[in-house]
Amino acid sequence: MSEPKKSKVWYKEPWPWILMAGPAIVVVAATATFFIAKTNNSDLVIDDYYKDGKYINLQIERDQEAQKRNIQAQVLISPSNDAAKVFISGDFNPKEKINILFMHPARQADDQTVTLQAGSGGLSGDKYEYHAVFKPLPPAKHWYVRVEDADGKWRVEDKWLVNKGNALTLSPMEKLPEAGS
Incomplete structure (x- = not known):
């Protein structure tokens, strides 16, 4: 066994x-x-959708105001991404405070707001010249660039594709919906 x-x-x-x-x-x-x-809190997540929805209507009104005033801006950004020259045309007060905003598409910590300084050239044709110096922008494929008055009455903005060069034209949005609708 x-x-x-x-x-x-x-x-x-x-x-x-x-x-x-x-x-x-x-x-x-x-x-x-x-x-x-x-x-690692994400800047892409919105906490209060209702509040942001109401804020969107205010933003549309600013775009409509820029459209009504025929405001346009040409932005020339230095190759080192730390300075800009801005030419603004349209019906606006050139003595009022004007800001330029560089908004990173994903990281709010990289956003910058700079007050434009009147350029030495002043009026150039139908455009007023301004300049700004800021911290060098971190590398990104694109940025959102906005020029606006400090009072929040109007704004012009567009997407800046970095690989397409350092010049861009900011215009009011076309075919805007009516605010409040």
């Missing part, structure tokens, strides 16, 4: 450990994902 085989205790067998490794890895990965999501 043969002797019965002694079976190993379960924790000395490899298969239970291999089967438990899958769920253990998932728990560790989920914990890491939660930690990353909690510490």
Whole structure:
């Protein structure tokens, strides 16, 4: 007669450990994902949709005002992305404070707002000359550039594709919907 085989205790067998490794890895990965999501807040997520929806109507009114005043801006950005020359035409007060905004498409921390300074040339044809100096813009494929009055009455903006050159024209949006509709 043969002797019965002694079976190993379960924790000395490899298969239970291999089967438990899958769920253990998932728990560790989920914990890491939660930690990353909690510490790196995304600027792309909007917290208050209703408030932002009301704000959009205000923005449309600013675009319509720029359209009514026929305001346009030509922006020339230095090759080092740390200065700009801006030519603005249309019906606006050239003595009022005017800002230029560079908005990163994903990282709000990289956004910059700079007050334009009247250029030494003043009036050039039908355009007023301004200039701005700012921190060098971090590398990005594109930026949103906006020129607006400090009082928030009008704005012109467009997307700047960096690989297409350092000059862009900002115009009021075409075919705007009626504000409040």
